[in-house]
Amino acid sequence: MTGEHTKRGSSGINGKRALPRRDVLALASAGAAATLPVFGRPARAAEPVKLGWVGPLSPPGGYAEGLLMKYASAMAADDINKQGGVLGRPIEILYQDTRGMAAEGTAAAERLCVQDKVAAIFGEFHSSVALAEMEVVHKYNVPFLACDVWSQEVTAKGYPQVFRNSITFPLLDVMIGDWIVAAGFKNAALLCEQDDIGLAWRKGVADVLTAHKTPFQLYTADPQATDFTAQVLRLKANNPPFDLFLVLYGEAGAYPMTRESHSLGFAPTANTALFVSGGEAVDPTFWKNVGKAGLWLICENVGLPKSAWNDKTKAFVAAFNAKYKTDPPGSAMEAYDAVWNLAEAIKNSGSTAPEAIIHGLETLHWVGTRGLYTYSTSKDPAWAYHQYMDAPESILQYNAQDQSSFDAPIVWPKKYATVPYLYKKPTA
Amino acid sequence: MRAPDILLSLLLAGLAAAFPFLVNAYWLHVMIIGMIYAIIAASWSLLAGFAGQFSFGHVAFVAIGGYTAGILAVSLHVPLPLGMLAGIVAAALIGAGVGWTCLRMSGPYLAIFTMAFSEVLRITIVTENEITGGPGGLNVPQLFHAQTDLPYYYLILALLVVSVVGMMLVLASRWGLFFRAIRENEQAAAAAGVKVTRFRILACAIASGVAGLAGGFYAPYIGILTPDVASQDQMGLVVAMAIVGGVETLPGVVAGAIAVEFMVEALRSYGQWRLVLFGLLLLLTMRFARNGLLAPGWLAIRRLAVLQGQRLIRGTAD
């Protein structure tokens, strides 16, 4: 499976090596320094370029995805440093756990900006946390490259410091909505988790469906829920019947939901299609968790389709696989490219000053694992500002059990499609 | 107050006033958050430690204070200071209501009832996202338009001092005596003529109002208000802060809250291990220093000072 999946994409690292020993030591020494807050640190000779990473590493945040992004960031720093670093200085990344909580995000960003004096911050996974962090970077004028936050608000706020290299809901939702209309679905059920990600996703898709006059019904559930029997039975009993079941949920909920939906004979069936949004369906642990329930399942893929892979994509996928025994998801690629983006921006403008980095990103023209990166400076629409407008996205549908998402047929959009159909009904 | 207390208080006051100039903006931010928690933990302490009502839903009132101020400011364009005041009133009134509802409960029933109240509130905030912003958060306007946190710092310092000193005065008064009498033995308190119902509700209202004040400050300071303000995790953190400080001395609790907040932030560099370590520290503290770490330390300092020849008059906060 490729790694360029989605904001929720993750992979099955079996946390044994979650934190290599070397890291622990490094963190421990950093911690020792941090316990003496009042005293400044003496400047060193070969001062590294410090970058700050923010993201969830513990509950209630999306810790699984956060960890993968952290791994990928570390790989990027290693790769850059092997090539001699940037401006002759090595890259050093400081990681901050935000737990998916706004106040933690604020504290993390404050620490990175003020205490650690990083040149730039990147990462994050929760839009609500990113919105809190943005206020801090805006206050201290530190560039912030948001990786995996899909809320349009992040870029729409128009802060000059804030960039985004992931997709955003307006892009994703339009794609999904267009596909639903093109594939001819007549009655959709949208079920999402009741949190910032789920609600923003739902609103976008609902807007597109309303615009196309496609009937739909909205459902939400607690993000911690894992039992969906009653819910699925209710959907199944709906009159008129649903022909499309769209789900957005974190792993812990999406897998039981997929299994229930299949075992209760709701979707994917000849009558009803199942679309699992959010990236769980391209996770390495996906098939282990859902088994045959995943056959004919549809999901989006925010990575570069395999046919469009460049050398960097191939090299990164291979290296990630070798190191962590799994394919990197889209969020990991975003994190990997984000470090490179920042390094390129610093290199091109020859300085780590905020204005230099911002200028460097605005004028960036660089090919990474997810294609050619450029950041828009247009404010029309507002969310386009500092947004990676060409962020890749496509829709795939599995046609075999245990299929790699790399090999699954791409059904949408037409420019990437590998099969002539838009949707294949499961055969009985 | 004994002389060494006064001396120490003066020293602390000086230190507090000079603090922003001794540290960088990050640790100033940590201090501000620590003081917000200090208000919450101290008010919880008044309720649980002194009035004997072990609430596990106190953070709900932080949310009520914050969301009242935030929603009023965002939806109705009410000025923030007015909104914060409304938040305090709302929290105190709802707190009194909750206090009235659980008059007949005690011990674990009270703890779980209040926890349920705060969970229901949190779920409601999450679900009614048209009004509350839901899990995506409510963007609250700033209180000050300054480039630094200095105004926030001095405001929260003032609020902390006023609320904690106010609560200490309450506790030193006959109300405080009645709170403790009710905590110790409700039946005996009634037989002694204490209006148990009135004072139980009063304790709830005071503690909730103060928690609402903390919430009202928190909302514009962080700028975004999310439902996890009222999560059980937050509640546990507040309880931990109070216990580390020694529940039955408010200055101890304040010190405990600030110390725990600094510790949680200092552990930040440990990444994923941070909360593991935090849990472990909590376990070890509870297991081996049950009366908290700070209150016994403070008492030791005071005893030392007293030994220096201070003539003592009985204090009430033993």
Next chain:
Amino acid sequence: MAMPALIETRGLSKHFGGIFAVDRLDFAVNAGELVGLIGPNGSGKTTTINLLTGHLKIDAGQVRLRGERVDGAAASVFAARGVGRTFQITQLFSRMSVIENMLVPGLARAHAEKRVVLGEARKHLEFLGLASLETLQAKNLSGGQQKLLELGRALMLKPEILFLDEPFAGVNPYLRDEIIGFVKTLHEAGRTFVIVDHDLDAIQRLVHRLVVMSRGKKIADGPLAEVRTNPAVITAYSGV
């Protein structure tokens, strides 16, 4: 009757589940009396005290204080109106000091002034021989001292009537004599007492009038000597 009784009940009833703990009890105590209330275990004595001090809700009947109905009022109201009590099992504010235990009822009185109350408290502690223990936590007192402190706390209400629930239970003979002495002194100073106890010997040394209960009903009420020979009383005691 020109003056209404100090405290009076009419048809007082209380049941727990199907069992009547107190069954249509009529009972009056006049100011200045010293009444003993006795009866076998489970005859409803403690329940009666709890009903007469607002610690239990009345199912039926009335309680009048100086002719005024007070049933349904909270225990604190009874206390405020001069009805004091002790408990069968001593109920103190354990983690509060002796003096604080005394201050609670004192300060709970309307218009109480702290300085005055403190003086009264010290006076009562002096009287009860607890003056030297003022700063000790109540839980650190001996059992007997705790009983005395509970009595002292009730005195802080400036009560007109005091209900003592088993003051002699589990008390050594020396302390028993001491308590009898205190009650006598207080009674002579004008306080009204109702004393529940199984220690008939101590009761006889104290009271002038005896009320006997059995199975929630009053079976005898009158001067000491008269009640002692009442056949119903003898049956009730031998029957249980």
Next chain:
Amino acid sequence: MLDYFLIQSANGIVIGVIYALIATGLTIIFALLKIVNFAHGELYMMGGYFGYYVITLAGVPPLPAVVAAMAISFAFAVAIERGLLTPLYSPGMERKSDYGILITFGLAVFLRNIAIIIFGPFPLRPPSFFDGDLVLGGLIISYDRLVAAGGGLLILVLLIFFLNRTVWGQALNAVSQSRESASIVGINSERMYMFAFGLGGALAGGAGALVAPIYSLSPSMGLVPDTQAFVIVILGGLGSVSGSIIAGILLGLSENLFIAFLPDPNRGPSYANAFGLFIMMLVLLFRPTGIFGRHHAAME
């Protein structure tokens, strides 16, 4: 419509049995130690992972693995009790309930976060007990769910038998009633506390292992059951095992029907958890010691 109701009810009962299993453990711990175990959801989570590793590392078949998971959970809980809870038994200990709540809260934070490091952050799923689904007309229940409910019921029946008919069970009951009188008849109450916490851990762990193939395992899986268990335990009356079983099944049933029939399908599932909490608050209002509560269950 009747069909729909029956199908939804059947599923509700299946979930209810699992709820009951978790809650009985909590209630036994409360009855004996008089503490509210805030780490109960984490014991449930650990039990699930114990089962998973017994299957994947030791090659034990799924059903015996549940028994193994219970045994390991028992030992794990006993170790926790020995290490952290013994101060509760010292007679001079003040504020026992505070201690109990905080120490178990700290334990929950610790376990939840170290689980991410040890077990990894991604959901894991052990193999099914039996593949496939039972189809009876409109009623479809996966065999995994049937096994979980059946296994849960079996454990509950054995538990009731154990509590009522064995010496150890009666000793547990005696200590829960009164520690003093139990010690008079020669019961070592401290050993009973240890045993009760182990038993509570084993029940939670068994529940975790039983639901693993249905829900998959994740480090944060204990959060919701924790709250549900509180609700059940209160509804059933703290300390009452049979009350917890009845309340657990009722809660599973009513939650399912709530989701199935609530008019506003958009908000319904979101309020599903609040529903149980709300019922519990109402019950507490009118019966401050729960529906089946014992009156003496006040915290010491």
